[in-house]
Amino acid sequence: MYKRKDDIKPFESKVWLASPTMHGDEMKFMQEAYETNWMSTVGENINEVERLAAKQSEVNYAVGLSCCTAALHLSIRLAGEKLYGTPPVGHGAVEGKRVFCSDMTFAATINPVLYEGGIPVFIDTERETWNMDPVALEKAFEQYPDVKLVVAAHLYGVPAKLDEIVEICHRHGALFIEDAAESMGATYKGRQTGSFGDYATISYNGNKIITGSSGGCLLTNDKEAASKARKWSTQARENASWYQHTEVGYNYRMSNVIAGVVRGQYPYLYEHIARKKAIWERYKDGFKDLPLQMNPYEEDKAKPNYWLSAIIIDKKAMCKQVRGESKATYEPEPGKSCPTEILEAIASINAEARPIWKPMHMQPMYRMHEFIDREGNGKRRNNDHISIGADIFQRGLCLPSDNKMTPEEQDKIINVVRRCFG
Ligand SMILES: *Cc1c(COP(=O)(O)O)cnc(C)c1O
DSSP states (O other): OOOOOTTSOOOSSOBOSSOOOOOSHHHHHHHHHHHTTOOSSOSHHHHHHHHHHHHHHTOSEEEEESBHHHHHHHHHHHHHHHHHOOOOTTSOTTTTOEEEEESSSOGGGTHHHHHTTOEEEEEOBOTTTSSBOHHHHHHHHHHOTTOOEEEEEOGGGOOOOHHHHHHHHHHTTOEEEEEOTTOTTOEETTEETTSSSSEEEEEOBTTSSSOSBSBEEEEESOHHHHHHHHHHHBTTOOSSSSOOOSSOOOBOBOOHHHHHHHHHHGGGHHHHHHHHHHHHHHHHHHTTTSSEEEOOOOTTTEEOOOOSOEEEEOGGGBOEEEEOSSOEEEEOBTTBBOHHHHHHHHHHTTBOOEEOOOOGGGSGGGTTSBEEOTTOOOSBOOSOSOSHHHHHHHHEEEOOOOTTOOHHHHHHHHHHHHHHTO
16 A cells, blocks of 8 residues: 655645536526526527537537437437337347447446447557557458447547548448547547547536536437437427327436536637646656656647546556456555556545546456457457557556646646656
């Protein structure tokens, strides 16, 4: 267990990984909803969020929903019905079908594939952006040419290798669902993430770059898809004078009160990105003589939104670290460190850091699922430490990246990390 050095005092109020940053307008729009009694899932705030989201993300249509996970679910269903037709009542839209998915991501990227009965096949991660590896994706299509759906996320606000992924999807006639939950405002070759997929999703969850406390949108250029999603999100009620139903629906619509918060946040998106970028750059500068690297991006193509600053420790500077199913141990060593030590060191001064998303192919629930890496290894793998995703998980971590963190607070965090290598 890490022992805090006494000369570095803990922060009086906690420095968070990423917490909501409010500006005042949010209250005004919530208040307006209250005073006009549009306190349900209809109203001016929702209309305005849908308009702002479509404009910001450079797509024709945005559908306001209760969260990004709901948007992913509706995207999977839209894709499934387009590819395979409407399933019988009670069956999933991608039932029994393989779906190629990002491996190193939040579980929310994958869960909706299961809601619709799909079988995720996990595609390994590449080192240049920490997202789905197009080389591994190509290998996956060589093994399973019949697969028609790809779901990929942009981790920590860094755009994936979109040219390659989109080209591979087109060549194999597959639809592409883009999980842009973490990357709102990030661009790839000048275009917004969220505008590349057949369907894409964004999140207003409390720790994202802008927030409504919760909420999300489904993005698409397909008008019919947008209106289907909107209908499904409100219990799939038909256009009749009574409650008429021909298909299954959900209660997924965004609240007009929450939409007020989101509406108030949109004008501050680029201010948030500028602050996050300054944080990332201050870490980069503060660590320049340490044996570690910042989370990378393709400098010639991508502009990240820098949602979270993350680091990866050089192999030669890793002390021994072993992670079980819920606990980790390590052996401190002069000149070396590991994510567990740094996580504990940061926690000891009342600040919040986090491990990298644990790859899906290493999760107990997916141990029997297929995982494909750039060597085309399509065998079922157990909890291994060979894949690129497993390696980034082993050596990487996310640092406090809160918008409201002061340079002085960040310097203290930099010092604490520095000492771990002392
Ligand atoms: C946050 C997040 C989601 C889920 O967003 P919610 O709005 O909380 O449902 C999905 N995918 C990724 C990659 C995320 O980070």
